[in-house]
Amino acid sequence: xxxxxxxxxxxxxxxxxxxxxxxxxxxxxxxxxxxxxxxxxxxxxxxxxxxxxxxxxxxxxxxxxxxxxxxxxxxxxxxxxxxxxxxxxxxxxxxxxxxxxxxxxxxxxxxxxxxxxxxxxxxxxxxxxxxxxxxxxxxxxxxxxxxxxxxxxxxxxxxxxxxxxxxxxxxxxxxxxxxxx
Numbered sequence: 509x510x511x512x513x514x515x516x517x518x519x520x521x522x523x524x525x526x527x528x529x530x531x532x533x534x535x536x537x538x539x540x541x542x543x544x545x546x547x548x549x550x551x552x553x554x555x556x557x558x559x560x561x562x563x564x565x566x567x568x569x570x571x572x573x574x575x576x577x578x579x580x581x582x583x584x585x586x587x588x589x590x591x592x593x594x595x596x597x598x599x600x601x602x603x604x605x606x607x608x609x610x611x612x613x614x615x616x617x618x619x620x621x622x623x624x625x626x627x628x629x630x631x632x633x634x635x636x637x638x639x640x641x642x643x644x645x646x647x648x649x650x651x652x653x654x655x656x657x658x659x660x661x662x663x664x665x666x667x668x669x670x671x672x673x674x675x676x677x678x679x680x681x682x683x684x685x686x687x688x689x
Contacts (some may be wrong), residue, residue: 509536510537510540512540512543513539513540516540520536547581548620550615555629555637556572556633556669557623562604563602563603565601565602568599570681571596571598571609573606575594576593577590577592578593579648580617580621580649581619582651583622584653588656589623589649589651589652590649590650590651594647594683595609595630595646598675599644612630612634613630614687618654627646627668627669628670629662633673641674642671642676643671644671644675644678645670646668646683647666647685648667648685649666650666
């Protein structure tokens with residue numbers, strides 16, 4: 509049994525879960541795999557490496573990509589949050605493929621991270637590692653730590669928005685967050 513599997517088994521035991529149930533026999537291994545591959549798999553990915561495959565940019569047009577699915581894990585409660593991210597950047601001589609932007613957002617979101625921090629890290633990666641003149645990120649997500657506690661506001665969403673460089677004050681560049689679609 510790996511250390512992570514043993515920790516999951518110990519958690520179940522500490523919470524009084526009867527692990528004699530046949531459905532729970534492989535649970536520690538399943539939980540480890542889910543966490544490693546799907547919830548915190550972004551730790552092994554360097555944003556600088558993701559953004560290294562650049563193309564020359566002849567136009568200078570602002571690039572915007574919206575409705576990217578995201579998922580992360582709240583570092584305070586170890587529960588997932590999920591939603592969409594909208595990103596934009598103003599190139600400074602180079603662009604990246606749209607799939608590269610998706611990989612960047614995926615790598616940064618699949619960590620133990622606050623949504624507010626994630627929003628800033630996406631914009632910072634585009635300015636620091638791509639050399640963009642400006643970058644912006646907006647995220648709208650539902651947090652299980654909010655849904656499962658208290659009055660259970662099942663429709664509540666957390667909306668964050670950040671801009672850097674030339675896009676610092678360009679609230680018009682990304683779709684609005686927080687409104688009903």
